[in-house]
Amino acid sequence: MNWKKPFFASIISLTFLTVLAIGCNAPETPTGPQPSGPQLTDTPQKVTYVGDTSCKACHSESYENVIHTKHYTAFKPLADFPLEKPLGEITIFDPSNKENPASTTLDLSKAQIYGVMQNSYLIAEVPGTAGGFANKVYRVGALKKTNDKWSVQPPKQVDLDKDGKNDWTAESYTCGKCHSPGIENESPNYGISCESCHGPGGNHVSATDKKTTMSNETARNSCNSCHESNPSKDAEGNFTVNNHYGTRNYFASKHAQSSQMTQCLACHTSHKANASGSLILKDKPTDVCATCHAGKAFNLDKLMWKNPTDTRDHFTKDHSFGAIKYEDLQDDPSTKPVEIKNPAVIELIKKQLPELAK
Ligand code: HEC
Ligand code: HEC
Ligand code: HEC
Ligand code: HEC
Ligand code: HEC
Ligand code: HEC
Ligand SMILES: [Ca+2]
Ligand SMILES: [Ca+2]
Structure with a gap:
């Protein structure tokens, strides 16, 4: 090889x-390992991510091993973190435009929350506003543990609007490509999953020919x-x-x-x-x-x-x-x-x- x-x-x-x-308005492109086999045909096939429970049905041994690796704890559901008090509204600033920072109110109890990265960053969707939050997915909070409970705190404190008080800034989430490829891939699993290494499994799961629709080589690379x-x-x-x-x-x-x-x-x-x-x-x-x-x-x-x-x-x-x-x-x-x-x-x-x- x-x-x-x-x-x-x-x-x-x-x-x-x-x-x-870096480029805020760059178009979204599928990332992560791409499927092997014929590509760049005239009509590109839509790749579909089916999620781990689908693989588990036929590959239960692999599944049981993989879920005990650190790849699986890189990104967890928020439900794994018992909270001190229920989620509420926060006012967050987009630090990408320092001259004229946009801010918005986000009700965390209603927001699309993807999960928690490395036991610390709360990742959620922030609706775009005039002049800000153009990137959809943001690091909206940091989880801090006191005693047995967790609380959501500002990930970074900077006085963006220069009123003398620190603001709750939410940075665009650029870590997902490696820590939670499932978000961008629209996979049922937001973290690192079977398909993060094997590529999308939609074709393999529906194909009658299981042998040629999934390659070990893709995963090795x-x-x-x-x-x-x-x-x-x-x-x-x-x-x-x-x-x-x-x-x-x-x-x-x-x-x-x-x-x-x-x-x-x-x-x-x-x-x-x-x-x-x-x-x-x-x-x-x-x-x-x-x-x-x-x-x-x-x-x-x-x-x-x-x-x-x-x-x-x-x-x-x-x-x-x-x-x-x-x-x-x-x-x-x-x-x-x-x-x-x-x-x-x-x-x-x-x-x-x-x-x-x-
Ligand atoms: C699958 C076989 C394999 C394994 C496992 C392996 N090596 Fe090697 N190692 C090689 C080969 C082949 C070379 C290249 C020999 C050469 O070109 O002279 C090499 C070269 C080296 C060299 C440089 C040349 C030398 O002999 O000093 C070091 C240092 C080394 N390996 C350390 C390690 C360490 C430490 C580990 C375990 C963490 C390890 N290797 C595991 C096969 C292996
Ligand atoms: C309906 C059952 C089924 C489902 C669901 C399924 N597979 Fe498979 N898979 C198979 C069978 C059957 C084979 C072929 C085994 C053989 O012939 O050695 C296979 C083979 C494989 C191989 C080995 C390919 C090779 O080169 O040997 C990989 C890797 C694989 N599957 C991954 C996955 C992943 C990842 C998922 C979930 C996205 C998945 N499979 C879902 C049945 C399934
Ligand atoms: C989608 C991105 C991604 C891919 C693909 C990936 N890794 Fe990782 N890997 C990570 C991340 C993120 C961590 C950190 C997890 C943690 O510590 O919470 C990690 C941690 C590790 C670790 C250290 C922790 C441990 O479990 O020992 C090893 C070793 C490792 N990966 C090996 C591999 C190997 C080998 C492959 C290919 C077969 C691979 N990784 C593919 C993202 C990836
Ligand atoms: C190009 C892929 C990639 C990107 C992008 C990336 N990471 Fe990582 N990250 C990794 C890998 C791989 C590891 C595991 C390294 C290891 O175990 O040696 C890791 C490990 C970590 C760890 C665990 C370190 C430890 O000692 O437990 C933290 C925390 C982390 N990354 C934070 C971030 C943050 C924050 C971002 C975004 C600002 C980010 N990463 C972006 C690949 C990436
Ligand atoms: C970190 C990357 C990674 C993840 C995550 C991963 N695999 Fe694999 N998988 C591989 C690699 C690499 C191989 C090729 C085996 C080899 O060369 O040792 C493989 C091989 C396989 C095979 C072929 C049979 C075998 O064991 O050799 C199956 C089936 C499979 N994986 C299913 C799964 C399923 C199901 C999941 C999720 C529960 C999963 N894999 C998650 C990297 C991964
Ligand atoms: C020759 C053997 C060898 C090869 C090849 C090798 N590693 Fe490692 N790797 C190790 C050993 C040994 C450790 C653990 C060192 C320790 O625990 O003291 C390690 C640790 C790691 C860690 C854990 C982080 C850390 O600092 O402990 C990651 C991540 C990792 N390797 C990824 C990879 C990836 C990705 C590749 C392929 C590009 C790779 N390794 C190739 C031997 C190897
Ligand atoms: Ca301020
Ligand atoms: Ca230096």
């Missing part, structure tokens, strides 16, 4: 999506659409490895370059979590390495470094497996993103990722 192809496709689609996320691994460029044109989602620098590893490897799934599972709830093939991560590197002892904490300048400590570990050490990058430790200043590493990027180097 050629690793680089899906890799580039994902860079291109991500760049495109970033542009979409899906990981990168959310776990974007390559460096990116900042506004000054520096390469950075600041993304929170990537298996950072995987391109530089001997693994990515080896045809023996089946990429992510050489070490990870797609459905079944290990004893610690992680999608890793063995309960002890070093036991995975031992299946191919018998007798070698790896210190994964050192080898798979985390961004040391990320105060929130939630960035994915480096996956270059020794090809790029943090010390090699010549990062400026005073800034949060990890800048790549070392000419030798920049050369490596140019060689392995010529598209990105342009």
Whole structure:
């Protein structure tokens, strides 16, 4: 399998999506893994997402495994969070136009609420107003837990209308592509679901030929659409490895370059979590390495470094497996993103990722 192809496709689609996320009035485009098989026919087939319970009817074992993975807890229904008091009206500001900020009143008890992302952000639909809220889906609140109950609070406090008091600002929801693709896909499941990796299942479910209407290959190639691994460029044109989602620098590893490897799934599972709830093939991560590197002892904490300048400590570990050490990058430790200043590493990027180097 050629690793680089899906890799580039994902860079291109991500760049495109970033542009979409920034441009407020950009048209909506289906995102996430696209179905494999013939595409771009004269009459494009409408893709339909049918939801997990539909898959469960025939693939109950997969279903039981998958619902216990962290993919399934990335986005939850609000009903999972017992509230201190019933939802009511809030006045929210759209921060996208700082000169002339629009505001509106939203009755949360009647609003279309999609759910809660990463146990903290309340995601809901906000009807458009004159001069504001053009993007439909917004991060309208932050959930805070006190004792056993949750309350909805402003996600961000900024004095937008400059009256001396902080305003409840609701930002356009740009995180859904990876955290809740189901919202945009109009899937019955708003979070990450079977179809987030497998592509829409409508055809497969209704087809008599089950074998050719769903391909494992689509799912194997899906990981990168959310776990974007390559460096990116900042506004000054520096390469950075600041993304929170990537298996950072995987391109530089001997693994990515080896045809023996089946990429992510050489070490990870797609459905079944290990004893610690992680999608890793063995309960002890070093036991995975031992299946191919018998007798070698790896210190994964050192080898798979985390961004040391990320105060929130939630960035994915480096996956270059020794090809790029943090010390090699010549990062400026005073800034949060990890800048790549070392000419030798920049050369490596140019060689392995010529598209990105342009
Ligand atoms: C009505 C029953 C049914 C439903 C509903 C169904 N499948 Fe299947 N699925 C099958 C059968 C039968 C096969 C073929 C198994 C075989 O021949 O090995 C299959 C095969 C597959 C395969 C393997 C394809 C391959 O290359 O081997 C995947 C992946 C899959 N289904 C995913 C899904 C997903 C995701 C959903 C929900 C969107 C779903 N299925 C819903 C019956 C179903
Ligand atoms: C390109 C895909 C993508 C986008 C866009 C994205 N994320 Fe993530 N996010 C991920 C992935 C993948 C992970 C899991 C990383 C890991 O486990 O190493 C993650 C993890 C997280 C976590 C959990 C970190 C932890 O340590 O538990 C938070 C919080 C988060 N993202 C917030 C956001 C917010 C807020 C946005 C939008 C402003 C956003 N993400 C946009 C892909 C994305
Ligand atoms: C994180 C991505 C991901 C999610 C989520 C996911 N799958 Fe899969 N699935 C895969 C991959 C990758 C394969 C290919 C198997 C392999 O190469 O190990 C696969 C294989 C399958 C197969 C083929 C038989 C097998 O197990 O190898 C079926 C059936 C299937 N998935 C059904 C489902 C159903 C049903 C759900 C939801 C309950 C689901 N999958 C959710 C990635 C995913
Ligand atoms: C050579 C084995 C290997 C390959 C290939 C690999 N990973 Fe990992 N990955 C690991 C190990 C081991 C860990 C856990 C490290 C730990 O817990 O100390 C991990 C952790 C992760 C995490 C959890 C976040 C974290 O920092 O703990 C994510 C997300 C991840 N890998 C995604 C991927 C994706 C996506 C791919 C494919 C591009 C991939 N990995 C390829 C071995 C691998
Ligand atoms: C639709 C976007 C999406 C796709 C596709 C996707 N992931 Fe994830 N993945 C995420 C997000 C978001 C998280 C963070 C979940 C959390 O921690 O709450 C995550 C977390 C993880 C983790 C760390 C937590 C854990 O369960 O161990 C691993 C490992 C991982 N994904 C591997 C994979 C692999 C392998 C594939 C492809 C078969 C894949 N992912 C496909 C979005 C995605
Ligand atoms: C499916 C087999 C497989 C697994 C599993 C695997 N590797 Fe590798 N590893 C390889 C191959 C193949 C190479 C490339 C060998 C080469 O080109 O010299 C490699 C190269 C490496 C290298 C660079 C060269 C070296 O030997 O020092 C490191 C470091 C490494 N692997 C670490 C790990 C770690 C750590 C794990 C577990 C998280 C792991 N590998 C899991 C197959 C694997
Ligand atoms: Ca104010
Ligand atoms: Ca820095």
